[in-house]
Amino acid sequence: MQYKSQAVAKPYFIAAIGLFVGQILFGLIMGYQYVVGDFLFPAIPFNVARMVHTNLLIVWILFGFMGAAYYLIPEEAETELFSPKLAWIMFWIFLVAGALTIVGYLAVPYATLAKMTGNDILATMGREFLEQPLPTKVGIVIVALAFLFNISMTVLKGRKTSISLVLLLGLWGLAIFFLFSFYNPSNLVMDKYFWWWTVHLWVEGVWELILGAMLAFVLIKITGVDREVIEKWLYIIIAMTLITGIIGTGHHYFWIGTPEYWQWFGSVFSALEPIPFFMMTVFAFNMVNRRRREHPNKAATLWALGTSVMAFLGAGVWGFLHTLSPVNFYTHGTQITAAHGHLSFYGAYAMVNLTMISYAMPMLRGRSANSGSAQIMEMWSFWLMTVSMVFITLFLTAAGILQIWLQRMGTTPLGFMAAQDQVMLFYWLREITGFVFLIGLVLYIWSFFCKKGTAQAAA
Amino acid sequence: MINNTSTSHEIHATPPGDLAIWFFIFAELLAFGVFFVAYAFARAHNVALFDESQQHLNRTSGAINTLVLITSSYFMVRAVAAIKQGLSRECARWIAAAIGMGGVFLVIKLFEFHAKFSAGISLSTNTFYMFYLSLTIFHFMHVILGMVILAAVMLKARGGGYSAENHTGVETGASYWHMVDLLWIILFPLVYVIH
Amino acid sequence: MDTPHKPHFIRPCTFIWLALMLLTGSTYAIGEAGLGGLAIMLIVLGTAALKVQMVANYFMGLRRTRWLWRGIVLGWLLLVTGLITIAYLTTVK
Numbered sequence: 001m002q003y004k005s006q007a008v009a010k011p012y013f014i015a016a017i018g019l020f021v022g023q024i025l026f027g028l029i030m031g032y033q034y035v036v037g038d039f040l041f042p043a044i045p046f047n048v049a050r051m052v053h054t055n056l057l058i059v060w061i062l063f064g065f066m067g068a069a070y071y072l073i074p075e076e077a078e079t080e081l082f083s084p085k086l087a088w089i090m091f092w093i094f095l096v097a098g099a100l101t102i103v104g105y106l107a108v109p110y111a112t113l114a115k116m117t118g119n120d121i122l123a124t125m126g127r128e129f130l131e132q133p134l135p136t137k138v139g140i141v142i143v144a145l146a147f148l149f150n151i152s153m154t155v156l157k158g159r160k161t162s163i164s165l166v167l168l169l170g171l172w173g174l175a176i177f178f179l180f181s182f183y184n185p186s187n188l189v190m191d192k193y194f195w196w197w198t199v200h201l202w203v204e205g206v207w208e209l210i211l212g213a214m215l216a217f218v219l220i221k222i223t224g225v226d227r228e229v230i231e232k233w234l235y236i237i238i239a240m241t242l243i244t245g246i247i248g249t250g251h252h253y254f255w256i257g258t259p260e261y262w263q264w265f266g267s268v269f270s271a272l273e274p275i276p277f278f279m280m281t282v283f284a285f286n287m288v289n290r291r292r293r294e295h296p297n298k299a300a301t302l303w304a305l306g307t308s309v310m311a312f313l314g315a316g317v318w319g320f321l322h323t324l325s326p327v328n329f330y331t332h333g334t335q336i337t338a339a340h341g342h343l344s345f346y347g348a349y350a351m352v353n354l355t356m357i358s359y360a361m362p363m364l365r366g367r368s369a370n371s372g373s374a375q376i377m378e379m380w381s382f383w384l385m386t387v388s389m390v391f392i393t394l395f396l397t398a399a400g401i402l403q404i405w406l407q408r409m410g411t412t413p414l415g416f417m418a419a420q421d422q423v424m425l426f427y428w429l430r431e432i433t434g435f436v437f438l439i440g441l442v443l444y445i446w447s448f449f450c451k452k453g454t455a456q457a458a459a
Numbered sequence: 460m461i462n463n464t465s466t467s468h469e470i471h472a473t474p475p476g477d478l479a480i481w482f483f484i485f486a487e488l489l490a491f492g493v494f495f496v497a498y499a500f501a502r503a504h505n506v507a508l509f510d511e512s513q514q515h516l517n518r519t520s521g522a523i524n525t526l527v528l529i530t531s532s533y534f535m536v537r538a539v540a541a542i543k544q545g546l547s548r549e550c551a552r553w554i555a556a557a558i559g560m561g562g563v564f565l566v567i568k569l570f571e572f573h574a575k576f577s578a579g580i581s582l583s584t585n586t587f588y589m590f591y592l593s594l595t596i597f598h599f600m601h602v603i604l605g606m607v608i609l610a611a612v613m614l615k616a617r618g619g620g621y622s623a624e625n626h627t628g629v630e631t632g633a634s635y636w637h638m639v640d641l642l643w644i645i646l647f648p649l650v651y652v653i654h
Numbered sequence: 655m656d657t658p659h660k661p662h663f664i665r666p667c668t669f670i671w672l673a674l675m676l677l678t679g680s681t682y683a684i685g686e687a688g689l690g691g692l693a694i695m696l697i698v699l700g701t702a703a704l705k706v707q708m709v710a711n712y713f714m715g716l717r718r719t720r721w722l723w724r725g726i727v728l729g730w731l732l733l734v735t736g737l738i739t740i741a742y743l744t745t746v747k
Binding site for chain 1: 477479482483486489490493494497501582583589590593
Binding site: 469470471472473474475481485488489492495496499500502503506510518519522525526529530532533535536537539540630633634637638640641644645647648649651652653654 | 665667668670675681682684686698699701710714716719723726733745
C-alpha cells in the first residue's frame with residue numbers, strides 16, 4: 001500500500017465477501033428448493049430466494065468494484081484519494097441501504113414492499129435483477145455519483161493512466177446505464193427492450209471495461225511487465241468488447257416482439273463476443289510468461305490467470321453455445337441460460353473481484369503477500385470453488401439439454417413440470433456440488449486469518 | 460517495431476505499423492467476413508428477392524466509391540513512402556488528400572442513403588435491404604473511424620512528429636485505412652453486382 | 655514506394671493503383687451489362703479476390719513480411735470467398 005487513503009478499500013472488500021457468503025447461502029436454499037419444492041415455504045418462497053441470490057450478487061460485485069477503484073485509483077494517479085471521508089460515508093449508506101433492501105425482501109411480501117416504498121409514484125419494481133424498491137434505486141444512484149465524483153477528482157488531480165481512464169469509462173457507463181432502470185414503459189416489448197440496456201450493457205459492455213482495467217492493474221503489479229505493453233492490449237480488448245458487445249445486445253431481441261433484423265445483428269455480433277475474452281486469456285498468460293519479477297503473492301497470480309480462463313469459458317464459450325438465433329430458438333429460457341449465467345458471473349466478475357482482493361488485502365494489512373501456508377490454503381479455495389462451479393455448469397448444461405429434448409423437440413413433447421421431474425438427478429448433483437463451492441469460499445476467508453508461517457514483509 | 464527505411468527486399472517479422480492494430484484488423488476482417496457469408500447464405504434462401512431488390516441499387520455510385528477508396532488508399536501508400544524519406548510536410552499533404560477522398564466517399568454514400576430512405580426503405584423492408592443497409596452503414600462507420608485516425612496521424616506528421624526512422628504511427632493509420640478499402644472491394648461486387 | 659533512393663518514372667504502387675482502377679471498371683461493366691450466372695459470378699468474385707491480394711500485399715506491405723501474416727489474410731480471403739461460392743452453388747440447378 002503506497003497511499004494512506006487506499007485503506008478505505010478494506011471495508012468495501014470485507015463487505016463484498018460478507019455479501020458473497022450470503023449469496024451462496026441463498027443459492028444453496030434455492031438449489032434445494034429445486035428438488036424439494038416446499039423447503040422453507042412459506043417463510044422464504046423460491047422467488048424471494050432467487051431475488052436475494054441475484055441481488056446479493058450484484059451488490060457484492062459493486063462493492064468489489066468500488067473497493068478495487070478506491071485501491072487502484074490512488075496508486076495509478078499517484079496521489080491520495082480526493083476524499084476518504086466521502087468514501088467512508090458512502091460505504092455505510094450503501095451497506096445499510098443494501099441490508100434494509102434484503103430485509104425488506106425477506107420480511108414482507110413483495111407487493112407490500114412495493115406499496116410501502118412508493119412504487120405507485122414511479123413504478124420501477126418487479127423486473128428481474130432490478131427488483132430494488134425506489135428508495136434503494138435512488139440510493140444506488142446517489143452512492144454511485146458520489147463515488148464517481150470522488151475517484152474522478154482523484155484522477156483529475158493526479159497522473160492519468162490508461163488503466164484509470166478505462167476503469168473510469170467503465171464505472172461512468174455503469175452509472176449511466178443504471179438510469180434505464182427508472183424507465184419502465186407500459187408496453188411490455190419496450191420495457192424488455194430498455195431493460196436490457198441496463199442488464200446487457202452492464203455485463204457485456206461496461207463491466208468488461210472494469211474487468212479489463214482491474215486485471216491489467218493486477219498483472220502490472222505481479223509481473224512487472226512494461227505498462228506500455230499492457231496498455232496496448234487493454235485498448236484492443238476494450239475496442240473489441242465494445243464493437244461486439246453493444247450491437248450484441250441484439251441476441252436478447254430474438255423473440256420479444258422486436259424487428260426481425262435483430263436475429264441477424266444479434267447472431268453475428270454476439271458470435272464475436274468471445275474474441276475479446278480469448279484475447280484477455282492470451283494477454284494474461286503472455287504477461288505472466290514475460291514477467292520481470294517473482295511476486296511473492298502466488299495466489300493472486302493464480303486468481304488472475306484463472307479469471308482470464310474462466311471468463312473465456314463462462315462468458316465466451318457458454319455464451320456462444322446459445323447465442324445464434326436458430327439455436328436460441330430451442331434453448332431460450334432453459335437451464336442452458338442458468339449454466340451460462342453461473343459460469344460467466346463466477347468466471348468473470350466474481351473471480352476478478354477475488355483476484356483483486358487476493359492481491360490487495362495483504363497489502364492493506366501491511367505485507368506484500370500472505371504466508372506460504374495461507375497461500376496454499378487460498379489456492380485450495382481457488383480450485384475448490386472453480387472446479388465445483390465448472391461442475392455446477394456442466395450439470396446445468398446437461399439438465400438444459402435434456403430439458404430441451406424432452407420439452408421442445410420430438411413428436412410428443414412433455415409439459416414443463418413433467419420435464420423438470422426428468423432432470424431431477426442433475427439438480428441433486430448441482431446442489432451437492434454447491435456445498436463444495438461453499439467449502440471453497442470458507443477456505444478463502446479462512447486463508448486471510450491463517451496465522452501459521454511468516455508473512456512476507458511489506459513491499 | 461521495425462521501421463527502417465530499407466531499400467532492400469528484406470522480410471520483416473511483423474507487418475507495418477503497430478502490431479496491436481493488426482490484431483484489431485484481423486478481428487474486423489472476421490466480423491465483416493461473417494457478415495459477408497451470412498449475406499451469401501441468406502441470398503441462397505431467397506434468390507428471387509435478392510436479385511430483384513439488387514436492381515434498385517445505384518451501381519454507379521457504388522463503383523465510383525470503389526475508385527474513390529482505392530485512390531485514397533493509394534494516397535496513403537504515398538504518405539508512407541514520403542515519411543520514409545523523412546518528408547513530413549509531403550507526408551501530411553498525402554494524408555490530407557486521403558482524408559479528402561474519404562470525405563468524397565461519405566458524401567456519395569449519403570446521397571445513396573438519402574435516396575433509399577426517401578423511398579421508404581428501412582432495415583425491415585426485406586432481408587436484402589436489411590443486409591444492404593447494415594453492411595454499408597457498418598462500413599460507413601469504419602470509414603469515419605479511419606478518417607479520425609488519419610486526421611490524428613496527419614496532425615502529428617504536420618508537427619514533425621514522425622521521421623524517416625520513426626514512423627510507426629503513419630504505418631498504423633495506413634494499415635487500418637487499407638483495411639477499410641479492402642472490405643469495400645469485396646462488399647461492392649457482392650452486394651451490388653453478383654446475382 | 656520501396657526504392658526511394660532510386661528515382662522511378664512510375665512507382666510500382668502506381669501500377670497497382672492503375673490495375674485496381676481497371677479491375678473495378680471491369681466489374682462495373684459486367685454489372686451494367688446485367689450479366690449473371692455462375693461463370694460471371696466466379697469472374698467477379700475472382701476479380702475481387704485478386705484486388706484484395708493486391709491491396710494486402712502491395713498497399714498494406716504484407717509481401718515483405720513473414721508468411722504468417724500474408725497467410726492469415728489469404729486464408730481469410732479463401733474462406734470467405736469459398737463460402738460465398740458454396741452459397742451461390744446451392745442456388746444453381
